[in-house]
Amino acid sequence: MSNENKKQNGKPHAKNAKGTALRLLGYIAKNYKFKFSIVCLCILITAATSVASSLFIKTVISDFIEPMLKSGSTDFLPLIRAIAWMAAIFAVGIVATYLYNLFMVYISQGILKDIRDEMFVKMQKFPIKYFDTNTYGDIMSRYTNDTDALELMLCQSIPQALSTIVSSIFVFVTMLTLSVYLTLIVIAFLCLSFFLTKFVGGKSRKYFIAQQLSIGKTTGYIEEMIKGQKVIKVFNHEDKNKEGFDKINEEFCHNATQANKYANIIMPIMVNLGHVQYAVLAVVGGLLTIFGSNNLCLTGFTLMNVGTIAAFMQLSKSFAGPIGQLSQQINSVIMALAGAERIFEMMDQEPEVDNGYVTLIKAKKDKKSGELVETDDNTGVWAWKHPHHDGTTTITQLKGDVRFFDVDFGYDKEKIVLHNISLYAKPGQKVAFVGATGAGKTTITNLINRFYDLADGKIRYDGININKIKKDDLRRSIGMILQDTNLFTGTIKENIRYGNLDATDEQIFEAARLANADDFIQRLPNGYDTMLESDGSNLSQGQRQLLSIARCAVANPPVMIMDEATSSIDTHTEKLVQEGMDALMKGRTVFVIAHRLSTVQNSNVIMVLEQGRIIEKGNHEDLIKQKGKYYQLYTGNLELE
Ligand SMILES: Nc1ncnc2c1ncn2[C@@H]1O[C@H](COP(=O)(O)OP(=O)(O)O)[C@@H](O)[C@H]1O
Ligand SMILES: [Mg+2]
Incomplete structure (x- = not known):
């Protein structure tokens, strides 16, 4: 568990907040230039109106209230007029704020859609290896939690941060023109809060990444437990599972606590710092008014008086305020960047390369x-x-002739699991693999499909090196029926049509008849239009297998792979499924893996595998005569396990 953590934290991407942020900006630059310009413009307007309203306090005090107090005049009209102007400026500010927030919603939702699309498209191109090495929960959490975090940042933090930066610049310049001394004080406080934020924020970030990882782990664990409910109950594994969950959950809690603990300290610190700053400004401003009011060089360009102090204090608030908020948002930015990093890391996975041109x-x-x-x-x-x-271009008929020449293969480079595999299957022949679990039977069939690339050797398909064949086309020509059936949400008809989207209804019925599936489908309440839910859980395993045979039949591939297709089917349905498969196999090159030797007896050749090597090959009679492993298996002196 901690291994995974280390791996994650040790990668450079976890620290590359800047690169991630720039990359996110790239998304804005790509499609949302116009909308984003409007956002920027509105932010400028908002900042300007906010400064104007602060300065107005000075005008009201110095130009209206003080003169009125001195002269004792009761003519309120000029004051009311000025206030009306101010109200108008405020209104503009409010509209501008509303507009940039609105546009940011459009931009951020658009970007999130783009990102989800990109993730999905890229994910479909990942090699099988990616799914071997990443858990379901981890992949899922990139789609859900990480994009949620990103949404928060794009929708709120970015516009707020931008507005903070712009209004800070406006306010800063204005403050300078009012009083250099007081501005220096504000800067001193700013530096202090900056270092505090950076220190605390840095600590949080590490834990936010760990927190996201924990979410993935938790989801993955729960998913596994939901799927395995029956097995869990049968083996009374509830307590053990609870232990496992406690461990993950505790780690999750720890990471989340650490992440939020640091992030939450920031706020109170900032608020109190703001109070102290306010008091210091009032005292120093007062002193400056009393003692140094005539020295413009020292105090700024404006005469220090009560109006200036009041305006300055208001400005300092609208300076410290947003910056205080900024540190608040750091919380969400940290989380979002950690999430974005994980999203980008997934997107940056090497897609499956395909140099095929045949x-x-x-x-x-x-x-x-x-x-x-x-x-x-x-x-x-x-x-x-x-x-x-x-x-020149040659056109060779697709026949289904598959040959292996000295193939070596390992899922990891260091650990070779197949050694020197040579075999041939002529069109229409049936080749069987038998051997203990883990001998490498499934692995051989994975290579024909190019789910993985060979370490050494060659596979030829109709005389063409399979590396030259475009993967899509290669896979289209090979049907697969596995032990696990994968059906999708949709009707039975749609699921069969999955094999060939161009198939007519008539072809679908025919395929179902060939696969022996027609009978049971007809007996369902809605026949071919029966909806299948969650992987066809409303059907029996045997019925699901019949459907996957029909799906394969409709694709009509010249080469078929059947990997333990009848292994998890009850004996009653097995005969039906076996008949369906036999019908489907006719005239095709078939690679069949089966536990029960009776199903492979009639094969043209049977390969006996042991630890990744072919130790015997020949047809049933040959192998019986050889009196080797196959003979032992057949006569029951050796169990397949
Ligand atoms: N996705 C994988 N990643 C790493 N090793 C694997 C993977 N699949 C299978 N193996 C290993 O390859 C060997 C052969 O497995 P496999 O071909 O599935 O055996 P069989 O189908 O004969 O039971 C085993 O040692 C197994 O542990
Ligand atoms: Mg297998």
Whole structure:
């Protein structure tokens, strides 16, 4: 657990707040220039009106109230007129504030949408390895918590920070023109609060990253527990799980507490600092008025008097105020940048590279030459279009001939799990893999699909090195039926159509009949329009498998991989599923992995695997004659486990 933490904190990205912030700004610059210009303009207007209103106090005191007090005049009209002007300026300020907040909402929601889109599109291109090494909870929390944090920052913190910066500059310049001495005092307080914020904020940041990580971990754990409810109950694992959860939850609590503890100290410090500053200004201002009012060089460009002090104190408030808020927002910025870093880190994952240039095309026989040519018609004939370096292109019919030449492979470079695998499967042949769990059967089939890249050796498909084939096209030509069925929310018909989006209803029914699925579908209340919920939980495992066979049948691939497809099916349905699969296998090259040897007996060749090596190969009779591992397995002297 702490390992993961270390990993996260040790990465440079966790410290790259500046780069992350710049990258976020890049999103604004890309699509929201106009809206953002309006935001900037409105912020300028807001700052100007705020300074004007502070200065107005001086005008009211020095130009109206003091003269009126001296002269004893009762003519309030000029004062009322001035106040009316002020009200107008205030109104402009309010409208401008409303506008920039409104536009920021549009901008930030737009950016979040862009980011979510980008994450999703990029995620679909990640290699399988990414999903092997990242938990569901961690990936999910990037979509939810991290974007939430980002939303808070974009929607609130950025506009507020901008307005703080702009109005601070305005206020600062105005303060300087009023009194240099007093301004120096304000700067001294500012420096103090700056260092305090930086110190405390820095401490928080580390824990905010840890907190986000904890959220991911917690979600992942809960998800696992929800999925595994049955197993948990059967094994009475509730207490053990609670222990595991307590540990994660405690860590979460610790990180969140630390993060918020530091962040929450900032506010009281700032408020009290503000009070002290206010008092100091009043005292020094008073002294300056009494003793140094005529020395303009020292006090600024304006004569020090009660009006100036009142205006200055108001200004200092609108200087310290937003800066105090800024430190408040640091809380959310820290969190958002930590989140954004995690989002960007996910986006920056290397996508699956595809240098393939051989594509799958529809083909037909040219009547004159008898050779295959490309066509747009659905001829049912598929071919590989192979452009060569010399500018020529060859078209080879898709047959489903797969050959391995001395293939080595490891999920990690250091740990090779397949050694020297050589095999061939001619079109229409059935190749079976048997061997203990972990022998490498599934791994071999993952290589045909190029879910992973080989460490050494070569795989040829219809004579073409599979590295040259475009991954999409390669995968389209290979059907897969696995032990776990993955169905999606939608109707049965839609789920079967997943195999081939162009399939007509008639083709779907036909595929279902071929797969032996038609019978049970017909008996469902809504037939083919029955909605499937959460991975088809309203069906039995066998029925789900029949659907995935139908889905494969509709795709009509020349090569099929069946990995323990009947392993988790009750014996009653198994016969049905087996028949469906047999029907589907006809005329295709099939790689089949099965626990029960009876299902692979009729294979053209059976490969016996042990620890990543093929130790025996041949058909059933050959292997029985050899009296080796297969023979032992077959006669029951050795159990597959
Ligand atoms: N995604 C993976 N990442 C790392 N190692 C894996 C992965 N999948 C399988 N392995 C390892 O590769 C070996 C072969 O596994 P696998 O091909 O799944 O075996 P089989 O299908 O024969 O039961 C095992 O030692 C297993 O631990
Ligand atoms: Mg397996």
